Amino acid sequence: MLIDKPMQTMAGSLSKDDLLTEAFAIVENTQDMDGVVSKLRDILKVDHVVYYSSKLEAPTVPYIRLTYPGSWVKRYLQMGYGEVDLVLREGFKRTLPFEWKEMQFVSPAEAAFQSDALAHGIGPHGYTIPVASRHGYRGLFVVCSSQSDEAWAKFLSSTKSELIEIANRLHSRVVAEVFGKDRPHLTAREVECLRWVALGKDATEIAAILEISPHTTRDYLKSVHYKLDCVSSAQAVTKAIRLGLLTL
């Protein structure tokens, strides 16, 4: 998937579609994962982005890519904060996305960790998205910010669905790197929907042709997008043809 559009400047505010397109292009085309998380941080305009996953390669060494300052990472390791870091510890015990403020700090050590994190510019706002894969491998995608409560609430409500898509795209890249990318499998119905897209039909028209609801048509297409790591149906058509999953 090549995006020949130039990178937009950070100052320019991206539309939701552009944000997703750009984020997916970053995940697809940036060589190293450190570069991926820092570029994502820039386009999302948050303070930090972190990706963790478990059970990859050596089970005791988590796979972590983050944008936190080196001083904080050093401090974190020195202090053994991994023991009291609820975002990490509790994150892998959650399936629904959650805001940091939902977590209850019970021990003094957890509270001390939280205030030290704040002093290093981590938080107070944070959103963690647990992600899964068919192999059963879990990951966490985290964004955090020090902006005002109002600005954070607005950011989260307007960007939540994009964050979830990006979190899953990032996870599928890591899963593919570690386990190899399985050739995507599209069902007969998914191919059918995609073929009509290729012929220029939109979801409502396809729904009428297939005698299903427009919402279900979009669900099939969302599934195609996810399986092919695409943000749009147009992109999915191109990729499906290239992979030999769709012939016109």
Place this chain on the structure above:
Amino acid sequence: MIMIVEPHNAEKHAYLLEQMFRLRARIFRDRLGWDVAVKDGKERDKYDDQDPVYIIYTDDRGHKIKGSLRLLPTTGPTLLADFFSDTVPDAVHIMAPTIWECTRFCLDDDVWQKDKEEILFASTVLLVALGDLAIQAGIESIIGNFDASALHLWRRIGCEVEVLGSTSRYGRPVYLGIHPISEAIVSRIKKKLRSARSAFAEARVVAA
């Protein structure tokens, strides 16, 4: 009350989870005659080890379970993909971060033995909780398995379930269906709930 239970608060709600697994054994094995594994009176399967989200409907004090359901993201391992892969592939290979699978929906025997209105009410409470949770978590569609009566019930409540396929392989026909979740749909169901019972307070979602 409604309790949302995930691994992080499972210990706190161990008593409810225990009741839920027992309820599932009574409903799915005893009442519906499904071929499910029951051990020590509890029905559990491997998807319960995949850190699902449970929505549990209890009495006002949160002590006694009235119904429950189980949610898993379709991006991870799912029951439907494993059980209906060869019979209804189009339905069960749908995968997307915004589409989740709902399985093991059940109501307590007490509810079943009461009138149809009680069944409708309890199911509606669970569905409203599901709707609220879905909107909060960015979930846009729910895919699930239904028998004929559950399908009828769901639709009567106001869920726009579209049947994607069915199979009789496991005995009585099972329908695989998907339904959208949106603010509009959830608020419409809430309205029905309000008019169904003045005791709407019962349906308040209590963060667990």
